[in-house]
Amino acid sequence: DTMEDKKSQVKAFINEKGQIADSSAFAREMGWDHLVFVGVLKSLEAEGQVTSTPMKQEGWKLTEEGEEYSKKGSPEAQVFDLIKSKGSLAPGDLATELGEVGKVGQGAAIKNKWVEMDKATKTLKPATDSIEDTIKQDLLSLGGLAKDKLDALKKRKMIAPTSLTAYKVEKSAEFSMDAAKAVAEITAEMIQKGTWASAKFKSFNFNNASGLHAGGGHLHPLQKVKTEIRNVLMLMGFEEMCTNQWVESSFWNFDSLFQPQQHPARDAHDTFFMQNPSRAQDLPMDYLNSVKKMHEEGGSGSIGWRYAWSEDEARKTILRTHTTAVSARTLYKLGQDYKKTGVFTPKKYFSIDRVFRNETLDKTHLAEFHQVEGFIADRNIGLGHLIGVLKDFFARVGFAKLRFKPAYNPYTEPSMEIFGFHPTLEKWIEVGNSGVFRPEMIAPMGIPEDVSVIAWGIGVERWAALLYNVESIKELFSFQQDLDASKRNPLCWLKRVEVEE
Ligand code: PHE
Numbered sequence: 248d249t250m251e252d253k254k255s256q257v258k259a260f261i262n263e264k265g266q267i268a269d270s271s272a273f274a275r276e277m278g279w280d281h282l283v284f285v286g287v288l289k290s291l292e293a294e295g296q297v298t299s300t301p302m303k304q305e306g307w308k309l310t311e312e313g314e315e316y317s318k319k320g321s322p323e324a325q326v327f328d329l330i331k332s333k334g335s336l337a338p339g340d341l342a343t344e345l346g347e348v349g350k351v352g353q354g355a356a357i358k359n360k361w362v363e364m365d366k367a368t369k370t371l372k373p374a375t376d377s378i379e380d381t382i383k384q385d386l387l388s389l390g391g392l393a394k395d396k397l398d399a400l401k402k403r404k405m406i407a408p409t410s411l412t413a414y415k416v417e418k419s420a421e422f423s424m425d426a427a428k429a430v431a432e433i434t435a436e437m438i439q440k441g442t443w444a445s446a447k448f449k450s451f452n453f454n455n456a457s458g459l460h461a462g463g464g465h466l467h468p469l470q471k472v473k474t475e476i477r478n479v480l481m482l483m484g485f486e487e488m489c490t491n492q493w494v495e496s497s498f499w500n501f502d503s504l505f506q507p508q509q510h511p512a513r514d515a516h517d518t519f520f521m522q523n524p525s526r527a528q529d530l531p532m533d534y535l536n537s538v539k540k541m542h543e544e545g546g547s548g549s550i551g552w553r554y555a556w557s558e559d560e561a562r563k564t565i566l567r568t569h570t571t572a573v574s575a576r577t578l579y580k581l582g583q584d585y586k587k588t589g590v591f592t593p594k595k596y597f598s599i600d601r602v603f604r605n606e607t608l609d610k611t612h613l614a615e616f617h618q619v620e621g622f623i624a625d626r627n628i629g630l631g632h633l634i635g636v637l638k639d640f641f642a643r644v645g646f647a648k649l650r651f652k653p654a655y656n657p658y659t660e661p662s663m664e665i666f667g668f669h670p671t672l673e674k675w676i677e678v679g680n681s682g683v684f685r686p687e688m689i690a691p692m693g694i695p696e697d698v699s700v701i702a703w704g705i706g707v708e709r710w711a712a713l714l715y716n717v718e719s720i721k722e723l724f725s726f727q728q729d730l731d732a733s734k735r736n737p738l739c740w741l742k743r744v745e746v747e748e
Pocket of ligand 1: 568682
């Protein structure tokens with residue numbers, strides 16, 4: 248059928264019955280895809296022949312598994328059939344024959360008392376002569392099912408909800424079975440012959456036209472996520488640190504963090520070293536000497552790392568591997584302020600910016616990525632506060648549940664990896680790392696001894712990938728990025744989730 252044929256069929260139906268009460272039922276009856284019907288409807292509406300009212304319809308459809316079970320029978324029925332045909336079967340053989348279906352079906356078949364375990368032979372035997380596979384029957388007649396049955400099928404992931412906008416279609420005042428075909432454009436011929444005066448023109452369809460895409464700049468998804476995170480942290484009272492130094496000295500990136508010079512992270516395999524300039528110039532010498540002393544001999548109750556610290560190693564220039572280098576610089580400034588004024592002001596700081604690692608690129612690893620980092624420096628704070636702040640922050644950006652795992656960092660003790668429960672993926676993912684900065688790190692900076700600094704660092708890309716539903720972070724941030732996808736992406740912010748008490 249052509250479009251015009253379909254339009255005539257729709258008009259004939261409306262002419263006879265007065266209306267189409269439910270376009271989805273109509274399309275099904277005609278054997279058309281509903282989208283095809285919508286095309287016909289829009290065309291008739293443009294001609295002014297009909298009017299329509301949208302109606303949202305919620306329904307259910309079979310999942311891939313559901314589809315399979317509706318043909319082969321439910322897992323428990325498949326298990327029963329197999330065991331019945333064999334007389335008896337060991338659970339191991341059941342799994343070999345039916346795979347996942349065998350595993351799922353075995354439990355349900357036992358619960359239904361269709362099969363039972365023979366304790367003596369450790370095999371499964373039929374416990375009844377025949378069964379009625381109500382699951383299969385239900386899957387074949389979703390339309391008439393009661394809510395509890397639908398819920399049960401959904402829970403077993405055999406069906407999934409669908410929603411469709413169907414239409415009620417009625418005649419308009421201009422409805423006419425023999426209306427001249429409306430034309431979309433005026434032609435030179437129509438003007439010459441004067442036929443334009445009696446022609447019927449299609450009206451403009453402003454509702455359905457998406458219009459030309461406006462060119463120009465677009466916000467990058469990652470930029471949107473960064474802005475949102477920045478807003479959340481500002482609301483929580485954090486100040487932003489200055490992050491413009493991508494090229495950093497090993498000193499600020501590692502040594503100031505009490506990371507020993509033999510540490511594997513300082514290897515060229517993990518860190519990008521700069522060739523020109525290859526050494527950093529301006530390092531505060533007093534502080535440098537305190538750091539040297541801490542590495543070599545210790546202090547503040549520590550025995551240090553006990554090796555000959557090399558100033559040349561510390562001066563090597565690198566691309567910073569974490570924004571903890573930024574935190575170190577900021578903390579050093581706080582220490583210097585304290586030395587000058589004798590007053591220590593508690594502070595909450597954060598940063599969001601780029602870091603670099605010499606990584607093999609894959610779906611979840613990039614050589615450059617972004618970190619959100621933060622610290623709180625105050626008296627009488629510890630791990631409990633750190634957990635509290637992280638829970639608060641993550642709840643505001645969509646992770647209501649957090650778990651912490653003990654970890655190791657050269658500069659924090661104790662240290663905790665942070666895992667968040669992703670509400671739509673329904674699984675735990677590692678989101679960051681955190682801890683309490685060690686005295687060996689903050690004492691040489693001049694931070695008073697009774698001040699503790701709790702801190703954390705989080706990778707942004709993996710999050711953003713989850714939020715924007717992209718499978719590989721390379722699609723989001725690399726030369727493989729799909730620029731069109733960023734253009735099409737709506738300006739959407741992170742969802743806020745209620746915090747459970
Ligand atoms: N620097 C750590 C990282 O890159 C994160 C971190 C920051 C851990 C602050 C503890 C404290 O993974």
